[in-house]
Amino acid sequence: MATIALGSGTSRGTLPRWSSLGLLAGSWVVMALLFLLFLLAGMTQAYSLVGVLFFGTVLWGVAVWTTSFIVEGSRKAKDRLVTSVVTTAFVIALLPLVSLLQTVIARGAARFDPQFFSESMRNVVGAGGGAIHAVVGTLEITLAAAVMSVPIGVLTAIYLVEYGRGPISRLITFLVDVMTGIPSIVAGLFAVALFTLLTGNPGFRSGFGGSVALSVLMIPIVVRSSEEMLKLVPAELREASYALGVPKWLTIVKVVLPTALAGIVTGVMLSIARVIGETAPLLLIAGFTDSMNYNLFANQMIALPVYAYTQFANPGVPADPYYDRAWTAALTLILIVVLLNVIARLVSRLFAPKLASR
Numbered sequence: 001m002a003t004i005a006l007g008s009g010t011s012r013g014t015l016p017r018w019s020s021l022g023l024l025a026g027s028w029v030v031m032a033l034l035f036l037l038f039l040l041a042g043m044t045q046a047y048s049l050v051g052v053l054f055f056g057t058v059l060w061g062v063a064v065w066t067t068s069f070i071v072e073g074s075r076k077a078k079d080r081l082v083t084s085v086v087t088t089a090f091v092i093a094l095l096p097l098v099s100l101l102q103t104v105i106a107r108g109a110a111r112f113d114p115q116f117f118s119e120s121m122r123n124v125v126g127a128g129g130g131a132i133h134a135v136v137g138t139l140e141i142t143l144a145a146a147v148m149s150v151p152i153g154v155l156t157a158i159y160l161v162e163y164g165r166g167p168i169s170r171l172i173t174f175l176v177d178v179m180t181g182i183p184s185i186v187a188g189l190f191a192v193a194l195f196t197l198l199t200g201n202p203g204f205r206s207g208f209g210g211s212v213a214l215s216v217l218m219i220p221i222v223v224r225s226s227e228e229m230l231k232l233v234p235a236e237l238r239e240a241s242y243a244l245g246v247p248k249w250l251t252i253v254k255v256v257l258p259t260a261l262a263g264i265v266t267g268v269m270l271s272i273a274r275v276i277g278e279t280a281p282l283l284l285i286a287g288f289t290d291s292m293n294y295n296l297f298a299n300q301m302i303a304l305p306v307y308a309y310t311q312f313a314n315p316g317v318p319a320d321p322y323y324d325r326a327w328t329a330a331l332t333l334i335l336i337v338v339l340l341n342v343i344a345r346l347v348s349r350l351f352a353p354k355l356a357s358r
Contacts, residue, residue, distance in 0.1 A: 035047060
């Protein structure tokens with residue numbers, strides 16, 4: 001048998017499978033300690049988690065290439081180098097999200113207390129108060145928007161996939177694409193114009209108007225996600241149902257929709273997470289109030305994005321309590337979006353078609 005020379009640049013050994021992750025964890029620990037020393041020495045004003053992740057990942061790239069070159073040879077070292085470059089690019093893409101979460105959690109934790117979720121801002125000036133009226137407004141407005149958007153979006157997707165042919169289908173697809181790209185402020189202006197025409201009152205404000213504005217933004221997302229999920233349903237399932245004499249509408253209800261249900265629910269949850277943080281349309285049509293308002297159809301209603309905006313844009317004296325409430329509202333919104341995404345994952349796994357075991 002032919003032997004391979006150790007100096008030929010080919011593989012001379014193999015690193016353990018855990019070596020790459022071990023070096024990455026070690027690089028992060030080294031940078032974490034280094035940044036801690038900088039903080040204790042007064043060289044930095046705050047601890048930078050983003051800096052630890054970035055410079056630690058770069059250090060890992062150098063370390064994994066050097067270790068692989070010494071142990072495995074140049075060919076394997078080049079492969080690991082490319083892998084480390086791709087991983088570093090992925091970490092860099094995540095750094096803005098990490099920085100955002102770090103900042104919001106650090107500043108929002110100051111008012112993340114029971115008072116914030118049990119009191120409104122009625123007759124509150126300065127410290128104290130809470131955002132229970134904004135939390136309730138967010139839930140009511142978003143729920144009403146989902147009730148309007150989901151049936152329209154899913155039925156439109158069913159038409160496009162199962163029935164739509166010719167110019168009408170192409171026109172609907174074009175309009176959905178256009179609606180996907182409209183700015184949110186345009187949806188707010190549409191809701192203002194609509195309710196001004198219906199009520200004759202240019203100053204009409206209500207939570208339901210905000211729901212209509214959000215539904216304009218939700219519908220194209222629901223249509224697109226549901227359409228893609230319905231297209232993934234195998235044609236063989238439909239053909240088997242037709243072969244048994246089942247009508248088309250019943251095939252859609254009993255076969256197509258249950259098969260695509262997990263993906264449809266996931267798309268709906270993601271569309272809700274997309275619009276729950278909109279501020280501009282709600283500023284125009286839902287308005288602003290410091291008091292609790294449970295009535296979706298009368299009087300102004302505030303949502304968490306508008307609450308955070310008004311607290312930050314119009315601070316009193318002293319300004320710190322207003323800023324603290326704004327950051328806590330932002331943290332609450334992030335937690336709601338995370339919860340919705342977790343629910344979407346669970347629902348997707350729960351309703352996903354079960355494959356037959358062999």
